[in-house]
Each structure stands twice: as C-alpha cells, then as structure tokens.
Amino acid sequence: MSVFHRSPISLIELVMGSQLGRTSVGRxxxxxxxxxxxxxxxxxxxxxxxxxxxxxxxxxRDLESLAPSAIDEEDLxxxxxxxxxxxxxxxxxGAEKLFDYLExxxxxALRVTDREEVQVEDFGRTLDRLYLKNVQSNVLxxxxxxxxxSLKAAAGKFLENQEISxxxxxxxxxxxxxxxxxxxxxxxxxxxxxxIPDGSLCVFRQGVTGSRQGRLVLVExxxxxxxxxxxxxxxxxxxTESEPGEFDTPEPGAxxxxxxxxxxxxxxYPSWDLDPDEEKYRILAEFVRxxx
Numbered sequence: 524m525s526v527f528h529r530s531p532i533s534l535i536e537l538v539m540g541s542q543l544g545r546t547s548v549g550r551x552x553x554x555x556x557x558x559x560x561x562x563x564x565x566x567x568x569x570x571x572x573x574x575x576x577x578x579x580x581x582x583x584r585d586l587e588s589l590a591p592s593a594i595d596e597e598d599l600x601x602x603x604x605x606x607x608x609x610x611x612x613x614x615x616x617g618a619e620k621l622f623d624y625l626e627x628x629x630x631x632a633l634r635v636t637d638r639e640e641v642q643v644e645d646f647g648r649t650l651d652r653l654y655l656k657n658v659q660s661n662v663l664x665x666x667x668x669x670x671x672x673s674l675k676a677a678a679g680k681f682l683e684n685q686e687i688s689x690x691x692x693x694x695x696x697x698x699x700x701x702x703x704x705x706x707x708x709x710x711x712x713x714x715x716x717x718x719i720p721d722g723s724l725c726v727f728r729q730g731v732t733g734s735r736q737g738r739l740v741l742v743e744x745x746x747x748x749x750x751x752x753x754x755x756x757x758x759x760x761x762x763t764e765s766e767p768g769e770f771d772t773p774e775p776g777a778x779x780x781x782x783x784x785x786x787x788x789x790x791x792y793p794s795w796d797l798d799p800d801e802e803k804y805r806i807l808a809e810f811v812r813x814x815x
Contacts, residue, residue: 547574549643551650552622552635553657554582554609556602558594565658567606569635570650571618578613578621579650582606583660584667584697644720651696652815655724660694668692669726671707674753677727678743678807693724693814704729707814708741714792715739715755719813725755727808736760739810742785746803755810756785756795 551570558564567582586594586603594602613621625635643649662668670689672680679685693707705728713721718739727741735758744752761782783797785804797804 546642546644547572549573549641549646549649550622550638551641551653552625552638554605555634555636556594557632557634558589561589564589564594566602568650568654568657569609569618569622570641570646570653571622571638572646573619576617576619578610578618579646580606580609580613581650581654581696583658583694585661585663588661588663648720648723648813648815655694655815658694662692664692665701665703665705667701668694669701669705669707671724674708674741674743674807677706677708677729677741678753695726695814696812699726699812702728705811706808710755712754712792714787714789716789718788719755719810724814726811726814728811729808731806731809735806740785740806741808741810743805743807744803745805753807754785756787758806759784759786 549570549572551568553568554566556564556566565583566586567580570579571577572579582605586599609621612624616624622635622638626638629635641649641653660667664670669692671691671693672687672689676687676690680687689706695701695707705726707724707726710719710723710725711721719725731738731740738758739755740758742754742756744754784794785797786794795804
C-alpha cells in the first residue's frame, strides 16, 4: 500500500523512524563562576550546533538560594541576567564567534571550560542531559525540581496510597510548569523510539484527566515482573453503545469499550490488544515529556 494513504500521524512516525540513529557532532562548554565562599560553581551549559552556528544554552535558576552564602548580592543580578545576555549575543554574532570571544576574554571570576565534542541525535535532549550531568543546582521542590521514583514505587504511591520516599529530585526545564502530581521515572526499552529513547528520564503526570484517546500513558502489567511490568504506550479505544438491559442498564445509550489497544511507536515492537473487562493492566500516569 502506498505511504500516501497512511494517516498523518503514521507519516510523521515513518519519517521520524527513518531518522532514528542519525547523529551529528555538537560542541559544548560549561559556564562557571568563582565565588568567594563556595569556590568554583557551575552556572550553565552552552551547546553549539556547528552546522547552523546556532547556540543552545541552559542556566540554573536557583542563584537566589546561593546568595549571600556563595554569591555577593551585587553580583547576583549580573549572573541572573547572564543567560539572556549570551543568548542575545549569539543571535547577533553566531555561536562560533561568541565562543571565541568568551574563550579569549573570560578568566578569573567568570570562565568557560574548554569546548568538548558530543554526539547528538537531538540537540534539546542533549542539552538537558549535559546540564543535568554538569550543573548541581539546589532543590526547590515543585518549583525547579520534580521527585524521581522507580516505576514500582510510583505505582505504590499513586495507585495504592503507600508511603514512598523519592529517589532524589531532578531539575525540570524552565518552560515546564510544575505541579504536585508530576514525577520523574526512567523508561527502559526501545518500543517508543524515536520519541522516547531507551533509558530516558521522563516526566509523568499522575492520573489521566479527560479522554485517554491518543495519549501516551504509563501502563502497569499486573502479570509481569521486573522492568517488563511497566511500559509507555499510546492509548487507543473503540466504544460501542449498549443494548437495553445490557450491563444492568434499562435504556440504550450507555457506552462501553469494545476494544482497547496500547500501541508501540517503534514498528519493530508489538502493540497490545486488551480485553476491556480484563483486569490485567492499569493506567498509572500520563507521559509529559523526555528530560534526557
């Protein structure tokens, strides 16, 4: 069958799938500041896209929590504005000239590390990963950071009301509005590639409000154990209208699931057809985004 008869979503996934595994080379540096009380502090990461001479950057948002213990108040405003200032300069000069300028002129209190090469499939995700690796910011719960749970612990906390301690806190991107029902978990497996790479840290929102149709959901398979017990899939369902007297309803018009399908995005992996009355699976949370 011609690909032109596929649905728009299938076409998008086909294109994305064909790009899976393609990599390019980026270069990055860590911006650091020498503070009078805590020594050298990492402020953020600069990532250069050599093919386009574009700059991606991410800076920490907790500098107020460091002052005055690590940063003098008079320097705080300068450091808080540094990310926006570098972004503007990169737009004007290009990333390569900006790096040359920083490497030639910064020293002492403010500096950048030597550029290093990094293999990149997605520049946004690579930036997040480099930031989480190189910048240790203070935890501001549900303001800048989300709790991280094992998927088993998350199921116990959100579905069974167990008292569960988080496995640390992970800083979320600045453009993500955080709420108390969000958490971070690690997804193993390639069934949702390229959207969710194997081993990714992902943000989830507990529960799924409104229709689940077409959404990516975190599913627990009650008949499996270990890493195979939890998976992210795309939720699809077909509904049928009941007949009078069916399902203890005297009138027609009640709707029930005729078919539920949990779909993999990677065509190399199977999707699951569920019996709507089968209590084999339960929906734990809705997928929000990949962190890195």
